[in-house]
Amino acid sequence: xxxxxxxxxxxxxxEFLSLAFLxxxxxxxxxxxxxxxxxxxxxxxxxxxxxxxxxxxxxTLKELWMQ
Amino acid sequence: xxxxxxxxxxxxxxxxxxxxFASLVYYSHLGPLIVALLIGIxxxxxxxxxxxxxxxxxxxxxxxxxxxFDLILWATExxxxxxxxxxxxxxxxxxxxxxxxxxxxxxxxHGKEPSxxxxxxxxxxxxxxxxxxxxxxxxxxxxxxxxxxxxVEGPLIQYLYLIEIFFVIWIITMTVxxxxxxxxxxxxxxxxxxxxxxxxxxxxxxxxxxxxVAVYSFDLDWSYEQYRLFGMPVLVAFITYSAIRFRTFxxxxxxxxxxxxxxxxxxxxxxxxxxxxxxRVITGITFALVCILGYILIRNVRKEIEQxxxxxxxxxxxxxxxxxQENLLHFISHEIKGxxxxxxxxxxxxxxxxxxxxxxxxxxxxxxxxxxxxxxVRMVMEILDASNLKKGTVGYKMQPFDLRAxxxxxxxxxxxxxxxxxxGIKTTIDTKAAFILNGDEEKIRQxxxxxxxxxxxxxxxxxxxxxxxTDGDKLRFSxxxxxxxxxxxxxxxxxxxxxxxxxxxxxNVHSTGYGLFIAKQIVxxxxxxxxxxSEGEGKGSRFVIEFPV
Numbered sequence: 001x002x003x004x005x006x007x008x009x010x011x012x013x014x015e016f017l018s019l020a021f022l023x024x025x026x027x028x029x030x031x032x033x034x035x036x037x038x039x040x041x042x043x044x045x046x047x048x049x050x051x052x053x054x055x056x057x058x059x060t061l062k063e064l065w066m067q
Numbered sequence: 068x069x070x071x072x073x074x075x076x077x078x079x080x081x082x083x084x085x086x087x088f089a090s091l092v093y094y095s096h097l098g099p100l101i102v103a104l105l106i107g108i109x110x111x112x113x114x115x116x117x118x119x120x121x122x123x124x125x126x127x128x129x130x131x132x133x134x135x136f137d138l139i140l141w142a143t144e145x146x147x148x149x150x151x152x153x154x155x156x157x158x159x160x161x162x163x164x165x166x167x168x169x170x171x172x173x174x175x176x177h178g179k180e181p182s183x184x185x186x187x188x189x190x191x192x193x194x195x196x197x198x199x200x201x202x203x204x205x206x207x208x209x210x211x212x213x214x215x216x217x218x219v220e221g222p223l224i225q226y227l228y229l230i231e232i233f234f235v236i237w238i239i240t241m242t243v244x245x246x247x248x249x250x251x252x253x254x255x256x257x258x259x260x261x262x263x264x265x266x267x268x269x270x271x272x273x274x275x276x277x278x279x280v281a282v283y284s285f286d287l288d289w290s291y292e293q294y295r296l297f298g299m300p301v302l303v304a305f306i307t308y309s310a311i312r313f314r315t316f317x318x319x320x321x322x323x324x325x326x327x328x329x330x331x332x333x334x335x336x337x338x339x340x341x342x343x344x345x346x347r348v349i350t351g352i353t354f355a356l357v358c359i360l361g362y363i364l365i366r367n368v369r370k371e372i373e374q375x376x377x378x379x380x381x382x383x384x385x386x387x388x389x390x391x392q393e394n395l396l397h398f399i400s401h402e403i404k405g406x407x408x409x410x411x412x413x414x415x416x417x418x419x420x421x422x423x424x425x426x427x428x429x430x431x432x433x434x435x436x437x438x439x440x441x442x443x444v445r446m447v448m449e450i451l452d453a454s455n456l457k458k459g460t461v462g463y464k465m466q467p468f469d470l471r472a473x474x475x476x477x478x479x480x481x482x483x484x485x486x487x488x489x490x491g492i493k494t495t496i497d498t499k500a501a502f503i504l505n506g507d508e509e510k511i512r513q514x515x516x517x518x519x520x521x522x523x524x525x526x527x528x529x530x531x532x533x534x535x536x537t538d539g540d541k542l543r544f545s546x547x548x549x550x551x552x553x554x555x556x557x558x559x560x561x562x563x564x565x566x567x568x569x570x571x572x573x574x575n576v577h578s579t580g581y582g583l584f585i586a587k588q589i590v591x592x593x594x595x596x597x598x599x600x601s602e603g604e605g606k607g608s609r610f611v612i613e614f615p616v
Contacts, residue, residue: 006118006180013183017190020197024158027201032151039208040146047219048207 073214075144082135084142086216092141099299100134103127106303109326110316118180120316122170123306129162130299144216146209153218154205157227158196163272164234165189167265171238174258174315175245192230199223231273238266257313264305271298301356308364397454404447411440446579452514453564453581456588463592468508470614471496474536474544477516485524485532492520496536504542504614506593515586515597516544519610522582523548526608542616547609553601561599562587590614 031037041047078084087093107127110120136152143149168189172181199205207219242262249255275295307326309315414437416422418430455461478494485492523532527550535545564584590597594615601608
């Protein structure tokens, strides 16, 4: 049950994704470690409420149901 | 507010600092981290090319990276480190789920890779993460308001949770569907065991995310969220069981056993490190699980080793007995051949009048006896030839000869026998040109052509026989009869040593069962192919031979 063959298109796709993964890590490293381009919240009032997808989805469904 | 005013400790080697306020964090992280690394290295070293091994390697290494990054988040006092590792953990977390899906997809697909469409769907889930992981969609910022050393998470995290649920559902659906379609019981059990392990592991991991939210929202005991990481030893236990029982990852038995022992020691050792109640509960549950699975595993390994030893011993014994029987058969055949040849010479002398004139009645008896002795010699010769062919002590005199002439001669030679049974032989040969074949003419004539035509005559009570010779890419000789035919069961035995058909003995009681075996050996020694075709009992049969030109 051990097959080792990967089609050329699948291999290209996996290699492309691996490359994109590394580029993504590079971007994160550059932004956070080199540029330090992030907001530092010192006042609790300024911290925005995170968008809650689940709450939004359930709200939308509820509205649709009511209509 | 900063690191100094918050009283944060400076981390050594990224992960060691007093900021990690309870040792539990080290236990819950370092144990699974070591286990994950062990299993990852073990699978990739045992067979780096198999797709399932690569998938499991990706899962375990991504998990190890995840755990290590998480530990850094507990220990570090630097905001930029927190922001980097917190952001970077997102693609690794998704990779754990995607690689788990890939592992199950390969197992569900008979060990082959998933389709390109499925790969594209799985790959597409990474796109938003790759695009937004470094932006404020992932982390809104660093929260320095209450000395928590935490980042404020953005909408991408919720997307990640959704995709995690999506992958778990996909894995379960795929397992159920494949379980129904897989015909092999072993493949089904293997898929079920690995899937259960993977789903438990991923659920433990996902529930951890829920627990993190619950801990902060409902002010629960923070240690609850540490339970999430203990899914890894459970996964390892399931995987190791499958590796030994079904050889899923080509792990050597020793490697798998070593893994079970390592996991058990690792978990058991946690009992003695600290006397925190929660640690004991977690380790107790995990240790019990590993012990149960370990017991089943070791029992199976022992059973398998015993069976393997038994089979090996039986194989050796069988080989000795076979050898003895072969030698005995060879000896008996050789001796009988000697006696029969002497008798043949004697009867031939009587028939030809070497011993003077004898009565007509006596001559008739001598002729009958001579025919019987010749049959006996032929039979013994057949058995001896088969024995020599098996031993590999047969030499071939390879030289070009005309196969067409050999076929015509053989048919002419056997025509009287066929006519005695009122059977007609129709010969069709493509052209009049010679069909030159490089081979041992004597053996081809005697054991292949003669054998097949003779068989056709023997097994055809009435009707006709068609002998055909054609050329093209290959020289093709075939004998078609309208005789007793071959049942599918008999077809399996046809070219085997001493292989009699179930009903063939009724038609030909003197068959040794070696004729077609010898023909096959000789044809194959000439790089040819031989096979039989028949629509079944009573529907005639066709024997075909192909020689390369």
